[in-house]
Amino acid sequence: MKIGIVGLGLIGGSLAWDLQHLNYQVIGVSRKESTCDLAVEMGIVSAAGTNLAILKGVDLVFVCTPLGAIASTTLELIPHLQENTIVTDAGSAKGAIVTAITPHWRNFVGGHPMAGKEESGLKFAQVNLFRDNPYVLTPTEATPVESVALVARIVEALGAKLYQCTPEVHDRAVSWISHLPAMVSASLIATCLKEPNPDIQQLARQIASSGFKDTSRVGGGNPELRRMMAEYNREELLRSLYQFQETLGEFISLIEAENWDALHQQLVMTQQARPDFLNHNSLSDL
């Protein structure tokens, strides 16, 4: 089977690497000639170029461009595809993308690999990035079942844990555990920068350790990716941010009232709940 990958960055490059190892013939398309050359040099694609026309004749295409380019790139790709080619994507938000593409290409299966790291670009691509991590497919009622089944088989061959739900359910769930944490983590860093005393500000930076490292990691990641999460999942992100604001307000009230027992109860509850979010996954996320 011939597989095309559009957008040879962290996700596209990592996918190309694994798919090549699984003996698929992988053809890459990226915006920059230099990225295409690097992908060929790395041996993760058998050919690469900047023109979507080189994907003529492939059976399956993964569109792994930044979120804002997924729908437009797929629409540009369509005239080059044979009728039964399946297209899937890697975008971190699904509703807007599935709605934009499905009327033009019924063989589109929305996808979201829940794996990544702070860095972006092809040089950070890695083997087995998806192994043991969740990978969500978001077909609609109109998506052909055999197309979903084929993408699902490939996802499982990558060693990922397959989940399936509607684009709407995906966007709400992902807001709680990915898009909300990214904004909370970014606002944590922004808040620390508000310390007005430069000596204290400097000392805080010098003594920051594992707690700050853990809680600031996703807020310190790729700004374009974070911005697009907000743009493309605005409604669900706002819903979860308002809920977070309310919950934070409750914590503030308990501390103001010196209600240490109630605060303790909340912290016992959060300590008990956390493993349920993590035990079934490896610890990398988006």
Ligand code: NAP
């Ligand atoms: P990335 O490292 O920035 O890679 C995207 C690549 O796409 C860039 O390297 C760029 O390559 C290429 N590109 C940009 N515009 C293009 C266009 N119009 N046509 C063709 N190629 C284009 O980003 P990423 O982290 O891999 O993210 C890719 C997608 O995966 C996004 O939609 C994101 O939502 C999703 N995702 C990301 C993560 C994560 O943690 N990073 C996790 C899950 C899903 P050039 O060098 O050629 O410009």
